[in-house]
Amino acid sequence: MAARQSTSRRRFLLGGLGLGVAGVGALVLGWGVLPPRQRLYGSAPLPVGGGAVALNGWLAIRPDGKVLLAMPRSEMGQGVHTALPMLVAEELDVALDNIELIQAPIDKIFGNITLLRDGLPFHPDDRGRTRALVEWTVAKAARELGVIVTGGSSSVKDAWQPMREAGAAARAMLVQAAAQAWQVAPTQCTTKDGAVLHADGRRASYASLAGQAAGIDPGKPVLKTPEQFRLIGRSAPRRDTPSKVDGSAVFGIDARPPGLLYASLQLAPRLGDTLAGFDAAPVLAMSGVRKVLDLSGALKNRSAPCVAVVAASYWQAKQAASALAVQWQAGAGAALSSQAIFADFARRLDSEAGYTYHASGKVDDPSQQSLREVKAEYRAPFLAHATMEPVNCTAQVKDGKVRLWASTQAPGIAVEAAAKVAGVAASDVSIEVLLLGGGFGRRLEVDMVAQAVAIALQCDGAPVQLIWTREQDTAHDMYRPAALARFAARLDAQGRIAAWDNKSVSASITHQYLQRNFGLPGMGPDKTTAEGEFDMPYEIANQRIAHVIADSAVPVGYWRSVGHSHNAFFKESFIDELAHAAGQDSVAYRRAMLAQHPRHLAVLDAAVARAGQAPAGSAHGVALHQSFGSIVAQVAQVSVDNGEIRVQRVVCVIDCGLAVNPDIIEQQMESAVVFGLSAALGGEITFKDGKVEQSNFHDYPVLRMGQAPQVDTIIMPSLEAPEGVGEPGTPPIAPAVANALFKLTGQRLRSLPLRLP
Structure with missing residues (x-):
């Protein structure tokens, strides 16, 4: 499919949106009061053939x-290629199996509005007119930007309205067509299983x-x-399961256009290194090697300096790249070093x-100075994404055209x-978006595409x-950024929190x-x-x-649940510290x-009730956290x-609004727990002399099957609009485990x- 996106206009609008998020209101009011643009029809007809x-x-x-x-959304194991068609099948009155997916063109109607609107720094309890106006205006800006992105646990939430409207509009058109043909009123017609029916039996x-x-x-x-x-x-049932079981599923690394060559890299070993030179001759003499390329001047700041070896097979390219003698400055x-970063x-x-970001009351009230003060400092390391499918991209440049085959979360940016x-x-430029063998935010980046x-x-x-090695x-x-957080709280005579002061420090993902x-x-x-x-x-x-x-010399990016991934650990651990200092049960303390938060309270109570009593030799730790619109409570038996x-x-236990497909939600909670436990128990990227000290799963461990816990998931009933699911299960697990360990x-x-x- 061809891309149709105004780069200069998008840059202008994105810059304006950044100012709006920072200043909450800097967008142009004259433009902001115009009605939002529709999302039903694209800038060009949907490209279909075969008589469709x-x-x-x-x-x-x-x-x-x-x-x-x-x-328009990428399938990376989160089930959107099942959940989103359900929205259309529901409104169109067709069987889910009757829907066949085609890749959406690069068109602004498919842009992810929810992702940008949810990026505004409002407190969830803020319900004023200012928030409503700013969110409405930013949603309009997002519609103009039309950035097609899969992330932020936003796919179902963003599709909830437009995809259902697409199905409902098509159903109305088909009903009217039948009514005209039968010369009856549309209200006399119904729909079922891909057909329009009339009371007299016509179909x-x-x-x-x-x-x-x-x-x-x-x-x-x-x-x-x-x-x-x-x-x-x-x-x-998941629509992608059969092909993943029988091996016919096509991921980015499975792209096989005719005449395919393979490339492997040597990347700068230290942060900030520049290429000083290399000796290509010995490598060019190796079997299958076609080219040795200096990419330093070609990437236009899209990635770190590197040298590429192109060969007839991946193994030949990898062996040659490893043998290439490269000098780095x-x-x-x-x-x-990590030590210097935290210092x-x-x-x-x-x-x-x-x-x-948020202030209420008087934290520095002199009358509170005599109250008991509790302080604590928490830290979290850098984390890698460690997706199972290695970083890869396939590209062809021919006759002034570019073709891409990629497992990406951001096709328009790619x-x-x-x-x-x-x-x-x-x-x-055309792009074929293939299945992702894990994304977690890594495939929001396009460095591999540029390379x-x-x-x-x-x-x-x-x-x-191009295929990266696991070590690369x-x-x-x-x-995921490293972070340091400090907390200070004052407790009154009853152990209640009279004042809460929290300041943290980390790099900014969004800036980078x-x-x-x-x-x-x-x-x-x-x-x-x-x-x-x-x-x-x-x-x-x-x-x-x-x-x-x-500001960080270390490149940082979006990682599953982003800031919530470590801030939940900080906040929920400190709440437990305060409960202990007050001599109170940690659950009662939270309750x-x-x-004034009945949904949070119901989620917490449901988790504690299901957990019951901890068996002898173990302990229960509790954490409650809201992220991406969903409320999650977890009790860890440790x-x-x-x-x-x-x-x-x-x-x-999760309250995510209306559960579109409960099985998928349960799968995502299990996945999020395992992902979060991998980070909580072993995930750490450290730097020494400008280099990352970890290289593969032996020193950057992920949870093995034998370490995976039983996960009991409860989905709270709700008729509210759907909220995020893919990420909210990750943040609470680290503090729940830490609290149990205490x-x-x-x-x-x-x-x-x-x-x-």
Whole structure:
């Protein structure tokens, strides 16, 4: 598919959106009051062939009755290729198996509005007119930007309205076409299983009506109410499971265009290194090797300096790249270490006030100075994404056109990166988005796309597949930021929290991401740095939550649950510390601060009730956290066996609004717990002399099957609109385990990963 995106306009709007997020209101009011643009019809007809008839920008009907659905979100194991078609099948009244997915074109109607709107730094309890106006305006800006992104646990949430409207509008058009043909009122017609029915027994298939229906104005789509749902809210089998079981599923690394060559890299060993030179001759003499390429000047700041070897097979390319003698010039990062980074963090917390994300009451009230004060400092390391599918991209540059085969979370950004590297218009770039063998935010980045295109430019029209090694992926990731947080609280005579003061420091992901991928300078606060701290539900009258941004030489990026991933550990661990200091049960302590938050209270109570009593030799730890619109409580059953931390069972309760497909939600909670436990028990990226010290799963461990706990998931019933699911299960697990360990050992572990002395 061809890209149709105005780069200059998008840069302008994204810059304006950044200012709006920072200043909450800097967007142009004259433009902001205009009605939002529709999301039903694209800028061009949906590209379908074989006699299929497009009824709107999202779907078409084939002559055999199959419904073709444009899919703008990437499937990386989270089940969106099942959940999103359910929305359309529900409103269109067709069987889920009757929907066939096609890749959505790069069109602004498919842009992810929810992701940008949810990035605003509002407290969840803020319900004023200012928030409503700003969110509405930013949603309009996001519609203009049209950035197609899969992330932020936003796929179902963002599709909830437009995909259902697409199905409902098509159903209305088909009903009107049948009514016209039968000369009856549309209200006399119903729909079922891909056909329009009349009370007198007449029946017309959608396929027979599609041609006539295409010219009908559907009016404002009328959506079903929850009482009318027959698919939504019920579990349906994953559509991608059969192909993943029989091996026919095609991931990015499985792309095989004719004439394919393979490429492997040598990447700069230290942060900030530059290429000094290399001797290509010995490598060019090796079997199968075609080219040795210096990419330093070709990537246009899209990735670190590197040298590529192109060969007839991946093994030949990898062996040759490993044998290549390369000289690197040390840069400013050659002396960087984790110790120095955290020392700088501590200095910044000592000297900088930071940006206050939330404040209420009087934290520094002199009348509180005589109250008991409790202080604590927490830290979290850099983390790699460690996706199972290695970083890869396949590219071809031929006759002024670029073709991409990629497992990406951001196809539009990938297209623009490819266009810039190749020196062509974005409309001359096509992309085939394949299945992702894990994303977790790593595939929001497009460094591998830039590298693959730079290599393909020099390969005489042949397609080239670039594959990173696991060691390269570990040592050259865009890491989850390291962070340091300090807390101080004052307790009254009853042990209640009279004042809560929290300040943390870390790098800004958003600042770096905008610079890397849009060439925009980072500015203002970044919600992701303080999310999970400033937006807590606990009813504490006097609060102050601030964050200090520390510019980082370490590249940082979005990681599953982003700032919540470590801020939940900080916040929920400190709540437990305060409960202990007050001599109170940690669950009762939380309950007393949730009187005005019944949904949070219900989730917490459900988790504790299901967990029951901890078996002998183990202890229960509790954590409650809201992220991506969903509320999650977890109770971890933990024991210690010969100094090894063992998590036997996790009770996970989620309130995510209406559950579109309960089975998928349960799968995502299990996945999130395992992902979070991997980080809590072993995940850590450290730097010494400018280099990452970890290299593969032996020293950057992920949870093995034998370590995985039983996960009991409870989905709270709700008729509210769906909220996020893919990420909210990750943040609570680390503090739940840490809190259980304190009960077991009396040791308060304030650093991740959790290690007993």
